[in-house]
Amino acid sequence: xxxxxxxxxxxxxxxxxxxxxxxxxxxxxxxxxxxxxxxxxxxxxxxxxxxxxxxxxxxxxxxxxxxxxxxxxxxxxxxxxxxxxxxxxxxxxxxxxxxxxxxxxxxxxxxxxxxxxxxxxxxxxxxxxxxxxxxxxxxxxxxxxxxxxxxxxxxxxxxxxxxxxxxxxxxxxxxxxxxxxxxxxxxxxxxxxxxxxxxxxxxxxxxxxxxxxxxxxxxxxxxxxxxxxxxxxxxxxxxxxxxxxxxxxxxxxxxxxxxxxxxxxxxxxxxxxxxxxxxxxxxxxxxxxxxxxxxxxxxxxxxxxxxxxxxxxxxxxxxxxxxxxxxxxxxxxxxxxxxxxxxxxxxxxxxxxxxxxxxxxxxxxxxxxxxxxxxxxxxxxxxxxxxxxxxxxxxxx
Numbered sequence: 001x002x003x004x005x006x007x008x009x010x011x012x013x014x015x016x017x018x019x020x021x022x023x024x025x026x027x028x029x030x031x032x033x034x035x036x037x038x039x040x041x042x043x044x045x046x047x048x049x050x051x052x053x054x055x056x057x058x059x060x061x062x063x064x065x066x067x068x069x070x071x072x073x074x075x076x077x078x079x080x081x082x083x084x085x086x087x088x089x090x091x092x093x094x095x096x097x098x099x100x101x102x103x104x105x106x107x108x109x110x111x112x113x114x115x116x117x118x119x120x121x122x123x124x125x126x127x128x129x130x131x132x133x134x135x136x137x138x139x140x141x142x143x144x145x146x147x148x149x150x151x152x153x154x155x156x157x158x159x160x161x162x163x164x165x166x167x168x169x170x171x172x173x174x175x176x177x178x179x180x181x182x183x184x185x186x187x188x189x190x191x192x193x194x195x196x197x198x199x200x201x202x203x204x205x206x207x208x209x210x211x212x213x214x215x216x217x218x219x220x221x222x223x224x225x226x227x228x229x230x231x232x233x234x235x236x237x238x239x240x241x242x243x244x245x246x247x248x249x250x251x252x253x254x255x256x257x258x259x260x261x262x263x264x265x266x267x268x269x270x271x272x273x274x275x276x277x278x279x280x281x282x283x284x285x286x287x288x289x290x291x292x293x294x295x296x297x298x299x300x301x302x303x304x305x306x307x308x309x310x311x312x313x314x315x316x317x318x319x320x321x322x323x324x325x326x327x328x329x330x331x332x333x334x335x336x337x338x339x340x341x342x343x344x345x346x347x348x349x350x351x352x353x354x355x356x357x358x359x360x361x362x363x364x365x366x367x368x369x370x371x372x373x374x375x376x377x378x379x380x381x382x383x384x385x386x387x388x389x390x391x392x393x394x395x396x397x
Contacts, residue, residue, distance in 0.1 A: 001107065003068050005038040008055035009359075011367035012374055013302060015329040017133040017142060022170030022201040023392040024382025028136050029374055030300040030330065033058070034359070037099040039070060043106050046355060047099035048304040049091050049272060052378030053371075057092050070100040073278065081275060090251065090275045097276035098308045102354035111352030112311040116277055119314035123346035125322040127193060128156040128165035129298065129329065130184070132172065134386060144172070146183035153184055156328060160342035164193025164220065164322045170201035174210050185217050193322065197223035200247050204231045211239035220321065221266055221293075224248065232263040244268055244321075246297040252279075259290055266293035266321065271305070273297070277312045288318045295321035303335035306347070307355040310340075314349045334367050336360045 012029045019026040033054040037045040064079040081093040105112045113119040130153055135142035143152045153165055167184070169177040181196060188194075196219060202210065207225035214222070221244040225235055229248045236243045244266035249258035250273045258264055267287055269280045280296075287294045296313060299305075306327055313319055322345070333339045335357045340347050350356025377383075384390045 001043070001069055001071070001103075002040045003037055003065050003070055004040050006058055006062050006065055007036040007038065008058050009034045009036075009364060009368055010053040010055055010371050010376075011302070011334055011364060012371035013333060013367055014331045014370070016331060017136040017329075019129075019131040019133055019168070019326070019329060020171045020384075021131065021168050022199045025134070025384045025386075026300065027374075027377055027385065029370065030302070030326070031371060031376060031378065032300075032302045032305070033095075034302070034304060034334065034364070035095055035099055036359075037065070037070065037096070037103060039103060041107070043103050045070065045099035045101070045103035045106070046304045046357070046359065047095035047097075047102070048302055048308075049095040050299045050301070051091065052376045054092065054095075057089065058095075061092070061096075065096070070103040073097060073100055076100065077275070090279070091272040094272045094276040094279075097278065098271070098304070098355070101277060101308075105352050105354030109353050111350065111356060112308070112354050113314050113349060114352075116281060116312065117315045119311075119349050120317055121314050121349075123343070123348045124310045124313040125164075125346045126160075126162065126325040126327075126342065127195070127322040127345075128153065128160070128162040129168065129324065129326045130156075130165045131168040131329075146180045149180050150183050150187040153188060157188070160328055161344040161346075162342070163191075163345050164195070166195035166197055166223070166324065168199075169196050170198030174198075174202060174206055178210060178213050181214060181217050181219070190218065193220045194218070195220050195223060195244070198225060200224045200227040200231075202226050204234055207231070207235045208238045211235060211241055215240060223268070229254070229257050229261045229263040233261040236263060236265070242266055242293065244293070244295060246270060246273065252282075255283075255286060264292070266295055268295045268297040268324065270297040270299065271308060271312060272299060277308065280312055281315070284316045284318055293320050294318050296323040298324035298326050300326045302330075303333040303340055303357050304355065304359075306340055307335075307350050307357045310347050310349050311355065332363060334359055334364045338363070
């Protein structure tokens with residue numbers, strides 16, 4: 001079997017409302033680049049990556065992929081992950097690897113998870129993304145106050161069955177985040193898994209102060225409260241709340257420093273940061289060796305990546321935290337049948353073969369048209385159109 005072509009589609013899907021974060025806004029839609037790897041046996045594998053329009057990068061790599069066997073992942077990795085010594089493309093390689101694994105599963109008539117060791121669970125638990133949101137013409141009311149965040153969290157729990165949720169902090173002053181978290185705790189009860197993530201935006205001093213004030217809130221973890229391994233290590237010395245990261249330990253080069261400095265308790269893995277599903281499996285073994293907790297990060301994925309995440313997560317024996325997701329904010333998807341459903345906060349592992357999802361031509365066409373209409377907001381990242389003079393600068397937090 002040989003790869004004979006690669007097709008790319010850059011697409012956008014509407015969300016309920018614009019999602020705010022410490023360095024900008026997802027402006028009412030998410031963007032992904034979807035790839036189709038075509039083989040000489042008529043099998044097509046699907047992959048996907050975020051970060052705006054990535055079609056040009058895949059076309060640059062096309063000559064290196066044509067003629068390769070999709071079962072020979074190590075060879076493909078060497079040809080696409082690091083084409084030049086100073087350029088590494090783990091996210092681009094990850095999309096290619098997922099497509100190859102999809103092909104392998106389809107060729108063997110087995111689910112993708114069977115290509116990577118076999119599933120240990122039939123369904124994977126996810127947690128709600130509790131972001132501050134602007135009002136939007138797509139139907140979102142917008143949430144800023146503690147009362148509004150509580151109401152949104154209750155709707156998400158009622159609709160999807162989530163048993164945990166994460167506040168995307170750093171948008172407003174830390175004292176406001178503290179009030180929101182205690183309001184969420186009071187409303188959702190002691191068993192609900194609460195987390196908070198300011199994306200490294202707080203100073204070390206602020207992070208220590210906030211951590212102390214949140215001790216009684218019984219958080220599952222505090223994610224990237226400040227920047228870097230050094231800052232995280234100092235905060236970790238001053239709090240009993242476990243510290244998680246997908247920023248200071250976000251690639252293999254970071255792992256040894258994180259262990260040596262004792263900067264984190266939980267690593268949030270990611271198919272794209274950690275060089276594909278096979279890289280995520282390696283991270284799982286490393287975390288198990290050093291007794292670190294393991295979770296998974298979300299990158300505003302569409303259904304192709306969502307299926308890949310579920311397959312991967314189903315095989316990880318030490319995945320002890322529900323997986324992050326922004327998926328529930330989306331109004332539709334590009335796959336046949338629309339969005340994968342949440343049942344009791346979980347997504348079932350697709351039956352396969354391969355990923356177990358296929359592109360819906362009509363949905364994909366609409367999503368590609370929407371991208372052409374709305375544009376690539378990553379090309380003008382980061383901004384907040386409701387505050388045209390704003391740019392990401394730490395206001396002393």
